[in-house]
Amino acid sequence: MPSLKELNEKIASLKNTQKMTRTMKLVAASKMRRAQQAQANAADYAEELRRMLSGVAASVTGLDHPLLTPRDPAEKVMVLLYMSDRGLCGGFNNNLCRYMTNWVAEREAEEQAVSMSFCGRRGYTFFRRRCEVVQNYEGVADRPRYESAAEIGTGLMQAYTAGATDRVYLAYNRFRSALSQVPVVEQLLPVEQPAEDNAPADPLFEPEVSRLLERLLPDAIRFRVFHAMVENAAGEHAARMAAMDSATNNAGDLIDHYTLERNQARQAAITTELIEIVTGAESL
Amino acid sequence: MALAVSILTPEGKAFEDEVYSIIAPGVNGSFGVLEGHAPMIAALATGVLKVVSGDENRFFVVKGGFAEVRKDRLVVLSDRVEPADGGDAAVEMAATWMTESPQPTPQE
Numbered sequence: 477m478p479s480l481k482e483l484n485e486k487i488a489s490l491k492n493t494q495k496m497t498r499t500m501k502l503v504a505a506s507k508m509r510r511a512q513q514a515q516a517n518a519a520d521y522a523e524e525l526r527r528m529l530s531g532v533a534a535s536v537t538g539l540d541h542p543l544l545t546p547r548d549p550a551e552k553v554m555v556l557l558y559m560s561d562r563g564l565c566g567g568f569n570n571n572l573c574r575y576m577t578n579w580v581a582e583r584e585a586e587e588q589a590v591s592m593s594f595c596g597r598r599g600y601t602f603f604r605r606r607c608e609v610v611q612n613y614e615g616v617a618d619r620p621r622y623e624s625a626a627e628i629g630t631g632l633m634q635a636y637t638a639g640a641t642d643r644v645y646l647a648y649n650r651f652r653s654a655l656s657q658v659p660v661v662e663q664l665l666p667v668e669q670p671a672e673d674n675a676p677a678d679p680l681f682e683p684e685v686s687r688l689l690e691r692l693l694p695d696a697i698r699f700r701v702f703h704a705m706v707e708n709a710a711g712e713h714a715a716r717m718a719a720m721d722s723a724t725n726n727a728g729d730l731i732d733h734y735t736l737e738r739n740q741a742r743q744a745a746i747t748t749e750l751i752e753i754v755t756g757a758e759s760l
Numbered sequence: 761m762a763l764a765v766s767i768l769t770p771e772g773k774a775f776e777d778e779v780y781s782i783i784a785p786g787v788n789g790s791f792g793v794l795e796g797h798a799p800m801i802a803a804l805a806t807g808v809l810k811v812v813s814g815d816e817n818r819f820f821v822v823k824g825g826f827a828e829v830r831k832d833r834l835v836v837l838s839d840r841v842e843p844a845d846g847g848d849a850a851v852e853m854a855a856t857w858m859t860e861s862p863q864p865t866p867q868e
Contacts, residue, residue: 513770514772517768517770517771517772517773518770520768520773521768521769521770522836523770524828524835524837525837527828528801528828528835528837529828531828532801532803540784621841622769622770622771622840625770626839652767675858678799679798679799679800679801679828679829679830680799680800680801680802681797681800681801681802682791682801682802682803683784683788683798683803684790687803688802688803691824691826692803692826695824695825695826695837697837698839699770700772703770704813710842713825738769
């Protein structure tokens with residue numbers, strides 16, 4: 477049985493830990509609210525953009541654009557991997573790491589050379605020795621800004637048109653709810669043919685439709701890079717909040733357990749002391 | 761007063777309301793949209809977007825983007841949108857945006 481002093485120290489340190497995890501939880505919760513709002517905004521934008529794209533695609537026959545033309549067979553593929561900059565967010569990064577390790581192995585089995593770029597330090601530290609690293613974008617994961625996403629997107633398009641890679645994928649955790657994030661890999665380039673809505677009216681286009689598409693496509697690609705970034709950020713903060721919440725609860729359980737043990741130890745000490753006094757008095 | 765306008769950026773909603781008309785900076789020159797406009801998709805240049813509702817005018821500066829009209833609803837999607845106080849301030853702001861970063865020309 478540990479001594480009273482040891483138990484008291486343990487309880488004090490657990491209380492400190494609990495204070496920290498509780499604070500981190502609160503911080504993550506407020507960041508999550510903001511990130512979730514950003515995610516909802518981006519989802520609205522995505523919906524409008526998708527409609528616009530399919531409206532344009534419905535009016536163009538035989539789409540022909542370098543960003544739309546697949547190159548088969550693909551020999552070099554590139555992945556932009558989104559993860560958090562910091563840890564302490566449960567299985568958020570590990571799940572995606574595991575998922576991506578399998579995914580990369582599958583591609584390599586098909587004899588495709590896989591290279592990677594990263595948004596978020598965790599992905600970079602995990603994969604830097606396993607894969608060819610193209611670029612690590614730092615400081616963009618926590619609070620996504622469209623400007624930085626646009627820069628990354630432009631870079632990816634340049635790499636694709638220059639022939640440095642035959643396909644570009646985005647890998648990230650999709651934010652389904654505060655409690656569930658799902659790893660996904662999506663093809664960014666070449667752009668898969670936009671689904672044609674059965675648009676009833678034939679809209680007017682300005683400028684003419686093929687020129688319009690030329691403007692719309694790069695914008696849509698840059699936006700998808702941003703959208704994934706936002707999903708990733710919302711997921712990160714949600715995962716951290718959940719992880720810190722359970723850490724706080726676990727610390728609370730341990731504190732209860734050790735407090736009980738300490739009280740028992742204290743009681744035992746008092747009892748022994750009493751017995752000593754009583755026997756001492758009797759012997760007089 | 762029945763043209764529903766929403767101006768969206770990737771980072772959030774810049775404006776949403778029912779208005780009388782808007783005047784948008786298209787790539788081939790400004791154009792106005794009133795209620796009952798034919799469906800249209802247009803690319804925008806960097807410039808001033810004017811929203812007219814009643815006797816009140818609002819001005820925004822947009823950095824490129826697109827506008828879509830369908831069924832008395834107009835959606836503007838743009839990378840960056842800022843409200844400006846007054847038409848002159850908007851024109852000034854648009855001019856500085858244009859010198860900051862010229863519109864990337866689409867690949868031919």
